[in-house]
Amino acid sequence: MHTTLLYRIGHAAAAHPIRALLGFAAALAVLLAASSAFGGETQENWDVTGTPSQAGIELLREHVPGAGNAFARIVVHADDGTIPASAISGLRDRLGDMDHVATVTDARFSADRDTAVLTVGYDVPVTDRSIMGNADGLTAAITPTRDAGLRVEMNGSVPETAAAPIKGHAEVIGIALALLIMVFAFGSVIAAGLPIATAIAGLIAGSAGITLLAGIINVSPTAPMVASMVGLGVGIDYALLVVSRHVEFLRRGHTPVEAAARAVATAGRSAVFAATTVLVSLMGLRLAGLPTYSSFGFATAIAVIAMLGATLVVVPALCRVSGRRIVPRTARRAMITENTDRMPLTARWAGRVGRRPVVAVLLALIVMVTLAAPAVAMRTWPSDSGAQSSELTTRRAHDLLAAEFGAGTNADVVVVAPTQGVDRDELSAAMTAVAQIPGVTAVAPITESPDRALDIVPITIGHDPADAATGDVLDGIRDRIPDGAILAGETAYYDDISQMLQRRLWLVIGFVVAASVVLLTVLFRSVVVPIKAAAMNLLSVAAAYGVITAVFQWGWGLSLLGVDHPIAVSSWVPILVFAILFGLSMDYEVFLLSRIREDWLASGDARASVISGLAKTGRVITTAAAIMVAVFLSFATETDILMKMLGLGMAVAVFLDATLVRMVLVPATMSLLGRANWWLPTWLDRMLPHIGLETADDDSGIPAAPGEDSPDVEPDRKLTPA
Incomplete structure (x- = not known):
């Protein structure tokens, strides 16, 4: 996608904002109608082809009624005395009358007969739509027993899919926090609300796209929530980047239409390539070997693409509608007489870091490595009922079984x-x-x-x-x-999954890192910058792993998240966190390095370009990171333990990436390396395709708008780094 094309898209949307918004709304309506007509419901697929336990499960399903499929354990406990036989017989009859029930075992009593457990076997897998996430039949069957004064809890595959439904309040919390952060950062409700409105539009489009995807392949019920979490974060970030550049052009005296067009041509271009890096990382999920991960990758990719589309069309249109009101009133008065002698705080910070780069690098590395150290002791296991909150019946059943029959009773x-x-x-x-x-x-x-x-x-x-x-x-x-x-059995199946994902993690890491390095090499025309970026991103992910291990496995501060005991890290988390975080970290890398390279090509001064690039992007990256941290932490408020781990881990990684990495390690290492940052062997330069990133503000590739003179530039001017 060439700069002129992006410029034309931005200019067309800004010149005719009502048409652009109505066109986007019409496209959204068509997408929603298509999703309603051809979309499907989410459908989990937990089969793990090629593992021994899966082969065993298939044999049980084929030859033993009620075995190898969904199951539920019903635990009955009498606080005083023993359990009446009549209560158990009535309960057993009601359980047997439920749909899809193939078997109900005889009750197994504890030694003192105050606790009994019955196991219900179904004739369909737990992923069947009629029972997954639906414990209504079980609840109806146990209610008379509870009414009789007995305590009844349940766990097993069916209750565990229904015990902690996604409440959906995280998106609302995240959007509200994002709005507050942007109002504080930009001092303008309009400037703050515009990225939020764009993200909401993208969220609706992404949701419709995921529904269409569900009509083609099995999409995990959790995938839309993860897609919303990532999509909301990147959507606000991309819109914020374009809005900030638009305001910058307005302050330089451009008309709202021209400012919006130039913002899309420059910042929008960075957003396109940032989204590309995210998509590359998400495609690595297919290498994990689980259908669930593939659905996570595709669903999140759809959300990211929807957000990018909204950024390129909705943002310039809303920028034009907002006019100069998007700039804070005090800044509007001072647009022409603005004092630019005083360097921004981020520029002064970059200068200080650049004067003592070795010390800065060492201090930052000490902090990052310290945070990452607990990851060495990480132990993974698929989240089961024992890892959930004690507020849930599945956890209470788990604890009752362990106390009355022994810890191994929960194993299958x-x-x-x-x-x-x-x-x-x-x-x-x-x-x-x-x-x-x-x-x-x-x-x-x-x-x-x-x-x-x-x-x-x-x-x-x-x-x-x-x-x-x-x-x-x-x-x-x-x-x-x-x-x-x-x-x-379920326990052997979980063990097979855990071991397989541990092996596949390194395959996913290798693919994502290699693909990202190649992409950044093409974009930045450098060998050093991509390798350094990959190393720093890996450091951020390692720190996230360390924090997740320390909090959830070691129990440090765990009560703040509403979890009452240390647990193993969910086997689903490492690969998912890596694929998402590596892409998001590259977002900020592209945002920052594109401005640094722009100044480097204009001036040839390696150190000054670092200071200038950080000064121009510091506030945007800091604000974007704060928004993403708020969004991710809001998802940590969900009851489900997996969402807590994902939310906390990604929030920590983004925070570290925007502070220690972008504000310390990047300027310090680039100051140390100087012109070597942009070294590219001549033979490799000839082989690689030429794809520019952000063009300079006065790039001749951006045509002048009607009524504006074309900027004076030297079109053939090119600096070749030494």
């Missing part, structure tokens, strides 16, 4: 052996060996499936599923079962 471990492939005597001998493994508390007798195709052996372990020792116990069982037998 079973050996599945096809009778045609595994000798019964060999399996029996293996189970005798399994019973001797430390951490295995019981091995049930071998039973056959109804069609005699499978031998099945339930195993009870002595640890909570998320306990660090559980993985060793499962590995011990795998080592002892005969060839052809499979370790299955």
Whole structure:
């Protein structure tokens, strides 16, 4: 996309704002109508093809009614005395009458008979739309038992999908905080409200696009929330970048139409390439090997593209409608006589950092490495009922089971052996060996499936599923079962997922970093800048990992987030946080370096260009980061533990990226390297396509608007870095 094209888009939208806004609204209406007609509902897909536990689950689904599919545990507890038999029999009957229920086990009583547990097996997977996130049938079945004075809690795959629904208040909180931050930063309600209005328009378009996506592929129910979180942040950032550049051009005396057109041609160009880096990072999620991650990547990409489209069309139109009122009144009076002798605070800061770059780099690295250090001890496990808030019935059921029957009761471990492939005597001998493994508390007798195709052996372990020792116990069982037998059950399935994601994390990191370095090399015509940017972004992500580990796994300040005990980091978090954060960090890198390179090409002064670039972008980046931190922290207020981890981790990383990285490490390292920042081998320069970033304000590629003279420039002037 050439600068002249972006200029024309911005100029057309600003010259005819009503047409532009009505056209965008019409396109939005068509998109909403299409999503209503052809869109689909969200549908989770938790199958993990290629893992042993998934193969075991498929065998159970095929040969054993109610096994391998969705399940629920109903825990009944009497505060005084024992549980009446009539209460259990009535409850069992009501559970059996529910839709899709294949089996209801007999009640298992605790030693003192004050607690009983029944397990409900369904004939469909937990991802089936009729039961996922829907515990109404279970609630109706247990209500009479609760009314009789007994305490009834439930966990298992069905209740856990319904226990902590996304409340949706995070977007409202994030938008409100963003508005307050921008009013404070810019001193103009109009300037603050314009990016918010644009982001809301983009949010609506993105939501419609995700609904259309759900009509084509399975989209995780959580994906729209993550897409909204990221889309809202980048949407406000992109709009803020263009609005700030528009105000800058207004202060220089350009007409509102010309200022808007130039803002889209310059800042809009940065937004285009910033969005490209985000999209590259999101595509790395496909390498994680889980359909859920692919849906996260596609949904978030749609949200980012929708926000970019709104930025390029809605922002210039609203800028024209706002006229000069977008500039604070006090600044309007002083537009012509503005004193530019005093350097902005960010420029003075960059100068100080540049005078002592080694000290600045060392201090910043010490802080970042210290924050990242806990990540070395990170332990991951898919979030289960034991990780959730004690306000939820799933957590209360988990605690009751652990207290009355032992921690391993919450684990689901079973050996599945096809009778045609595994000798019964060999399996029996293996189970005798399994019973001797430390951490295995019981091995049930071998039973056959109804069609005699499978031998099945339930195993009870002595640890909570998320306990660090559980993985060793499962590995011990795998080592002892005969060839052809499979370790299955929910706990083994979670363990397989956790191990697979740990391996795939490095593949995702390698792809995203390599692709981003190539893209930045093309954009900035430099080898040093992209490598340095990638290293700093990795440092920000590592610091986020460290903070997540310290807070959630070690329990530092955990109560502030409404969580009452330390837990393992969710296995879903590391890859998701990396892919999103690396792209967002590159956003700020593109914003800052584009202005630094612009000044470098104009002046050839490496140190001065750093100071000038930071001065021009400091307030925008700081404000944008503050907004994104507010948005992400608002998502940490959700009940679901995964959203808390994502919100906190990304908020911390963005804060560090906008402060220690952009305000200390970038100016310090660029001052140290000087002209070497822009070194590019001649042979590589010939190979790479030429794609410019922001053009200079007086670039001849931006045509003059009617009534404005073309700026005097030397069109062939080009500086070749040494």
